[in-house]
Amino acid sequence: MSYPDIALGLILLGLSAYLLFGGADFGAGLWHLVSRRRADQKVIEHAMGPLWEANHVWLIFVMVMTWTAFPPVFADIMSEHWIPLSLAALGIVARGSAFVFAKDAPAAVYSWTFGISSVLTPYCMGAVAAVIATSGSSWLSVAGLYGGLLTTGLCAYLAAVYLIWDARRLGEDGPATRFRAYALVTGVAVGLLALPGALTLDVLSPLTVISAVAGVVSLGLLAARRYLAVRVTAGLAAATVLWGAAGLADLDLDAAAAHDSALRVVFFALGVGALILVPSMTWLFILFQRSPKEQTTAAG
Amino acid sequence: MTTFVILADAASPADFAAARQQMAFTLGFHIILASIGIGLPAITLLAEWRALRTGDQVYAELARRWMKAAGVLFAVGAVSGTVLSFEMGTLWPGFMDKYGQVFGAAFALEGIAFFIEAIFMGIYLYGWDRLPPRVHFLTGIPVVIAGLLSASFVVTVNSWMNQPQGFKLVNGEVTDVDPLAAMFNPATPVQAVHLILASLMVCGFVVASVYAVALLRDHRAGRPLDPYHKRGFAIPFTLGAVCAPLQVLVGDWAVRFVHDNQPIKFAAMEGVHHTEAGVPFKFAVFEIPNALSLMTSFDANATIRGLDSWPEDVRPPDEIVRISFEIMITLGMALLALATWWAFAWWRHRKGREGLGWNPWFLRLAALAGVGACVAMEAGWTTTEVGRQPWIVYGVMRTEEAVNTAPGLRFGLYVVLVVYAVLAVATVSVLRRMRRRPDEPATPAKELEVVG
Numbered sequence: 212m213s214y215p216d217i218a219l220g221l222i223l224l225g226l227s228a229y230l231l232f233g234g235a236d237f238g239a240g241l242w243h244l245v246s247r248r249r250a251d252q253k254v255i256e257h258a259m260g261p262l263w264e265a266n267h268v269w270l271i272f273v274m275v276m277t278w279t280a281f282p283p284v285f286a287d288i289m290s291e292h293w294i295p296l297s298l299a300a301l302g303i304v305a306r307g308s309a310f311v312f313a314k315d316a317p318a319a320v321y322s323w324t325f326g327i328s329s330v331l332t333p334y335c336m337g338a339v340a341a342v343i344a345t346s347g348s349s350w351l352s353v354a355g356l357y358g359g360l361l362t363t364g365l366c367a368y369l370a371a372v373y374l375i376w377d378a379r380r381l382g383e384d385g386p387a388t389r390f391r392a393y394a395l396v397t398g399v400a401v402g403l404l405a406l407p408g409a410l411t412l413d414v415l416s417p418l419t420v421i422s423a424v425a426g427v428v429s430l431g432l433l434a435a436r437r438y439l440a441v442r443v444t445a446g447l448a449a450a451t452v453l454w455g456a457a458g459l460a461d462l463d464l465d466a467a468a469a470h471d472s473a474l475r476v477v478f479f480a481l482g483v484g485a486l487i488l489v490p491s492m493t494w495l496f497i498l499f500q501r502s503p504k505e506q507t508t509a510a511g
Numbered sequence: 512m513t514t515f516v517i518l519a520d521a522a523s524p525a526d527f528a529a530a531r532q533q534m535a536f537t538l539g540f541h542i543i544l545a546s547i548g549i550g551l552p553a554i555t556l557l558a559e560w561r562a563l564r565t566g567d568q569v570y571a572e573l574a575r576r577w578m579k580a581a582g583v584l585f586a587v588g589a590v591s592g593t594v595l596s597f598e599m600g601t602l603w604p605g606f607m608d609k610y611g612q613v614f615g616a617a618f619a620l621e622g623i624a625f626f627i628e629a630i631f632m633g634i635y636l637y638g639w640d641r642l643p644p645r646v647h648f649l650t651g652i653p654v655v656i657a658g659l660l661s662a663s664f665v666v667t668v669n670s671w672m673n674q675p676q677g678f679k680l681v682n683g684e685v686t687d688v689d690p691l692a693a694m695f696n697p698a699t700p701v702q703a704v705h706l707i708l709a710s711l712m713v714c715g716f717v718v719a720s721v722y723a724v725a726l727l728r729d730h731r732a733g734r735p736l737d738p739y740h741k742r743g744f745a746i747p748f749t750l751g752a753v754c755a756p757l758q759v760l761v762g763d764w765a766v767r768f769v770h771d772n773q774p775i776k777f778a779a780m781e782g783v784h785h786t787e788a789g790v791p792f793k794f795a796v797f798e799i800p801n802a803l804s805l806m807t808s809f810d811a812n813a814t815i816r817g818l819d820s821w822p823e824d825v826r827p828p829d830e831i832v833r834i835s836f837e838i839m840i841t842l843g844m845a846l847l848a849l850a851t852w853w854a855f856a857w858w859r860h861r862k863g864r865e866g867l868g869w870n871p872w873f874l875r876l877a878a879l880a881g882v883g884a885c886v887a888m889e890a891g892w893t894t895t896e897v898g899r900q901p902w903i904v905y906g907v908m909r910t911e912e913a914v915n916t917a918p919g920l921r922f923g924l925y926v927v928l929v930v931y932a933v934l935a936v937a938t939v940s941v942l943r944r945m946r947r948r949p950d951e952p953a954t955p956a957k958e959l960e961v962v963g
Binding site: 265267268270271272274275276278279280282283285286287288289290291293294296297299300301303304305306307308310311312315316321469470472473476477480481483484487488491492494495498499 | 638
């Protein structure tokens with residue numbers, strides 16, 4: 212495997228993680244906006260990042276990897292789609308700051324900003340992704356509209372699926388029931404919305420088949436109330452859509468690839484970084500999951 | 512996919528100017544947040560350390576509140592930093608296209624350091640009531656170290672733009688890429704140290720100025736000074752005051768470096784228009800004969816190259832560079848004077864004479880020091896960035912070769928200005944609401960609900 216292949220693999224991995232985790236954050240923002248019930252909103256706020264939107268780290272990773280490994284591709288995409296991408300960036304700003312402000316100084320305006328920017332950002336990114344995948348012209352074209360809606364729908368679906376388990380863990384039965392209903396409805400809707408895309412991609416390609424099967428299985432698992440297993444199948448159904456789109460995109464990566472010497476340093480840094488990051492993230496996760504009852508008031 | 516046509520077109524002058532202003536504005540915004548993001552964990556740890564050593568609850572309360580403020584500023588800094596990585600591509604695709612691979616590794620390292628900082632920030636905030644006090648204190652140390660590292664990695668890219676190396680240009684193509692040589696370019700040490708000291712000064716003086724205002728209120732109301740305000744002032748102000756004299760030394764190093772390596776920027780900073788020997792030191796309306804030659808070369812008759820010895824199309828806008836440089840120097844000296852006052856008051860206090868210098872005039876000046884430090888930071892940034900123009904990569908790529916040629920960039924600037932103005936107002940208002948002294952210490956249960 213050549214260095215650019217590894218870099219491409221890492222970029223796809225980062226994009227998948229951003230869709231599965233960051234996308235669920237966006238979707239949670241959408242449900243926060245749609246469901247005005249305080250109980251639902253509380254579950255959403257609890258499920259989101261401990262102090263800031265850590266999942267944007269995946270996006271930053273993807274951007275840094277792209278401009279290091281395939282500089283012309285990055286320059287080309289960013290300059291051509293600067294309008295939707297700037298809107299997405301401003302959405303991230305509005306969302307991230309409204310989220311943290313709402314924690315420390317709750318106000319309705321932050322809640323609205325959070326909800327609206329949670330829809331704006333994935334829509335713009337999905338539109339750009341679809342235009343790249345279909346070699347289309349603009350985010351305002353039909354392909355852009357389709358990609359934007361599909362991505363926003365996928366985010367909403369993932370979030371609803373994840374939130375059922377979170378609500379149950381908090382012992383909130385009302386929100387859990389509602390999130391299950393949201394998941395079923397959006398699951399069917401996104402599945403129907405994905406059909407035209409699957410037709411252009413080739414319905415019998417392995418990725419389309421996996422995506423469709425995972426989507427149907429997810430609906431079955433939701434019906435059967437298997438809330439942990441459905442997280443996996445729903446994630447698979449969403450990620451395969453992304454991989455399918457990536458396969459469609461006609462990018463001349465070999466001509467654009469950076470020198471191996473540049474990539475070698477990046478890979479080494481990522482390896483060393485992971486040695487520190489993984490254990491510390493595990494620690495944070497354990498601390499975050501620890502229930503309030505176990506707290507000591509030593510420093511209080 | 513359309514072919515990349517950056518060199519074929521040219522951006523309209525209005526869009527080109529807008530792209531530069533947008534980058535300057537968003538970076539100028541981020542740099543203040545990032546400075547506080549680096550410094551605030553450090554002063555929080557100082558306060559927590561004092562609390563552990565003395566058992567004094569005032570210190571513990573200060574540490575807790577500073578860290579909560581650090582959490583808010585960190586989140587805003589994280590998103591404003593994300594915007595910058597978008598802008599690298601949306602505004603400067605020509606730059607990224609050609610040189611992204613040369614400095615990309617520095618950003619990868621920065622990303623890792625930033626992530627470590629974020630994780631430990633989370634551990635520190637969450638661990639407050641869940642970890643033993645000593646362990647909790649130790650989890651704050653990686654936050655500070657990772658913050659310093661992440662700032663240093665970013666600065667390597669800027670210093671590389673001033674002193675590009677680690678690649679070769681063969682027929683306009685970048686080859687022989689050596690990311691480590693690019694990162695460890697000659698400008699890196701001096702720029703990194705200068706920026707880190709500046710960040711600590713910005714944070715120290717900004718936080719102290721908040722408490723200086725509170726102390727002035729105590730004075731005006733005729734009540735005894737609140738120990739919470741006194742300590743809240745003393746810790747950050749002392750940090751700023753310790754950095755101020757060091758910064759003067761590092762600043763001298765930086766100027767000498769620019770003189771040796773970017774003589775045209777030096778000429779612009781010092782306002783040297785014609786090459787001559789025995790150049791006077793000019794500052795605002797003052798002029799000291801031969802002093803500039805003496806200071807830079809230790810020879811009163813040394814020759815300094817003037818701006819007019821370079822072709823017009825490689826000269827920076829020298830008035831902006833000179834004025835911002837003078838603003839930085841003036842404010843730096845004023846902060847040093849204030850730091851000396853504080854040190855003197857401290858020394859008298861140690862000798863057992865008089866209390867610490869809580870003189871209202873000192874506090875009034877200290878209340879302004881926060882703004883002063885921020886302005887000095889921005890002025891210094893302007894000096895180095897505008898002084899590098901018309902190059903984005905010094906001597907290698909001109910800024911107009913890098914800009915996005917898509918029409919309408921200026922509308923992006925207008926939107927960004929509005930969004931950031933709202934963001935700044937909201938951030939300050941949230942911090943003000945958090946600043947109020949709590950009548951009862953926040954209970955852990957309440958805290959959980961707020962963050963949960």
